[in-house]
Amino acid sequence: MPEGHLIHRYARDQHAALAGRVLAVSSPQGRLDVGPYDGRRLRAVEAYGKHLLYHVDDAPALHVHLGMRGLFLRHDGPAVPPRKGVRLRLARAGVAYDLIAPLRCEPLPDDAERALRASLGPDPLRADADGEDAVRRLAVARGAVxxxxxxxxxxxxxxxxxxxELLFLAGLDPDARAVGPAPARRLWELAVRHLALGRDAGQVVSxxxxxxxxxxxxxxxxxxxxAGVRAWPLGGRTAYACPVDQPAV
Known part of the structure; x- marks a missing residue:
């Protein structure tokens, strides 16, 4: 699944290419009603965690979640024919973005957008992220870090x-519980620094x-x-840790 650094990279690049423009919006796959969006001005492309929000004049926010398989393809103009499986095309003269296989691509009315934002914790790549809130949330979280x-x-x-990678850099065992404010702050600072590097590089940079x-x-x-890396199921995914650099408490 694309992680936050790639979502923010998509948002940054698409905002630079498309924001402030009237767009041709289509759904070659036919699974999205583009009527509220086609021929209207895109004000901004926003990333929040693993979510993309497209803010269009006089229309609900368009919400995209890439899920496990979703991706964007960029073309040098709308003359390039889209694949049949393209859920969404955003285009203007000189550039087109095709969205393929997202988990979500849907209009998001104001109340649903508020609910989405309320469901998410601080995002290390957002300028409005509250670092103290991030530390508190992780420090009081139940279960394994x-x-x-x-x-x-x-x-x-x-x-x-x-x-x-962040838990390795912090020297924390993924199974550690009740990590407390100091390790939580260290992890947050690492996340802020390294996710920004990853956004700029287009890959995880630890x-x-x-x-x-x-x-x-x-x-x-x-x-x-x-040392041999430990691998085991944790939180629905495979965890990885070094038994030497991340000793069990």
Whole structure:
């Protein structure tokens, strides 16, 4: 599943290319009523966690969640014919974005948009994120810290790769419970820094000196010390940790 850094990258790039323009909006797949959006001005593209919100004049927000398989393709103009499976095309002269296989692509009335925002915790990549609230939410979360980091109501935007790498950088065992404010603040600061690097690079960056490498995520051995990486189910996904650098409490 695309994690928050890629969602913010999509939002940044599409906002730069499309915001302020009147767009041709279509659904080649035929699964979205584009009437409220076609031929209207796109004001902004916003990312919140793993969600994209398109704000269009005189229309409900258009909500996109990519899920596990969703992606965007960018074309140099609308003359490129879309694939039959394209759920949404956003186009103007010189650029077109095609949305393929999203989990959600739907109008979001004001009350539903408010409910979505209320359901999400702070997003490390948003300028309006409340760091103290983020620390509090994680510090009081019940259960394992590795499960809490995947809960979008605790922090928005993190997925399995970031969970593994951030917990490694913080030296925390994913099974640790009641981590407290100091480790929670350290994790938040790491998330703010590294997700921004990932957004700019278009990939998970947990080591700026070796941006294509991971410390423990899907590795047989820890890249730092060489110990065998532990892998086990946690929070519905496979957790990864180094038994040396992330000792069990």
């Amino acid at each position: 590795g499960a809490a980091l995947l809960d979008q109501a605790v922090w928005a935007g993190l997925g399995n790769a970031w969970r593994a 080591d700026p000196a070796a941006p294509d490498e991971r410390w423990v995520y899907k590795r047989p051995t820890c890249r730092r010390c060489g």
